[in-house]
Amino acid sequence: MPSYLKFLRVSGLAWKVWMRNRDVFMKTYKVNFILPLLEPILYLLALGFGLGLYIGTIDGTPYAVFIAPGLISISIMNSAFFECTYGSYVRMYYQKTFDAIVATPLNLDEVITGEILWGATRSLINASLMLMVIIAFGLVSLPTALIIIPFSFLAGFLFSTIAMCFIAVSPTIDSLNYPIFLLITPMFLFSGTFFPISILPQPIQYISIASLPLVHVVEISRALTMSRWDELLLFNLVWITIVSIVFFVLSVNLMKRRLIS
Numbered sequence: 001m002p003s004y005l006k007f008l009r010v011s012g013l014a015w016k017v018w019m020r021n022r023d024v025f026m027k028t029y030k031v032n033f034i035l036p037l038l039e040p041i042l043y044l045l046a047l048g049f050g051l052g053l054y055i056g057t058i059d060g061t062p063y064a065v066f067i068a069p070g071l072i073s074i075s076i077m078n079s080a081f082f083e084c085t086y087g088s089y090v091r092m093y094y095q096k097t098f099d100a101i102v103a104t105p106l107n108l109d110e111v112i113t114g115e116i117l118w119g120a121t122r123s124l125i126n127a128s129l130m131l132m133v134i135i136a137f138g139l140v141s142l143p144t145a146l147i148i149i150p151f152s153f154l155a156g157f158l159f160s161t162i163a164m165c166f167i168a169v170s171p172t173i174d175s176l177n178y179p180i181f182l183l184i185t186p187m188f189l190f191s192g193t194f195f196p197i198s199i200l201p202q203p204i205q206y207i208s209i210a211s212l213p214l215v216h217v218v219e220i221s222r223a224l225t226m227s228r229w230d231e232l233l234l235f236n237l238v239w240i241t242i243v244s245i246v247f248f249v250l251s252v253n254l255m256k257r258r259l260i261s
Helices: 014-027 029-055 063-094 097-102 108-136 144-169 173-190 202-211 213-226 232-260
Strands: none
Touching: 014 029, 014 097, 014 108, 029 063, 029 108, 063 097, 063 108, 063 144, 063 173, 063 213, 097 108, 108 144, 108 232, 144 173, 144 213, 144 232, 173 213, 202 213, 213 232
8 A cells, every 4th residue: 555545643743733833823913813804894895885785685685794604714715725835835845844843753644734723723713803803793693603613613624634735736836826726716706605606507506516615614604694594504514524534634645645755
């Protein structure tokens, strides 16, 4: 069996990597907290309340209320994906942080897992800050909307594992532009963030549901912020969980193959 297909060897030491990244993050926390606070305000003013004056409502829901969970979901996706692409690539290739950590009792599996856990944490932080702003605008239903905070960690974990897979196959940092243009941007536009995917042609709807993780994150976030439940939410949650596990195993193995070879 090839070495990159072996079972993972992960222990609690992975949190040491998480703690290292947390300490670095906190050194510039003022800058790191400004964008997640300003971003929802700008989007809500420009789209929710600006464009929303012309759109009115979607299925009886004010447009600002409709896009609020979409904005949270976008924040979850972007914070995890960019942290575990550009951030992790810099730590791996330019700063040689991975090499330094592996010189300690930690192994590669734990280093990569720690990176993924930190990416998920960035999603939790950004989603929490964005949720505070949206609550201040009175656009969500409490207390169910607060469930988004723990959910954002799970969703961020998914996007972090996907990001790690791209790092494993990207020869240079510039190559990371491809997944952004070919995956992140389409998800940003066609995952039900700014309009219901039900208005898309049916084949595209099926493709989106089957292949775009953000679709499932938006559906759950919208259900939580609007306290609306349906039978598909369990499917969304199961989809996210299963795909997260698959990409976690795949990302760690691919990264090990890159770093060892």
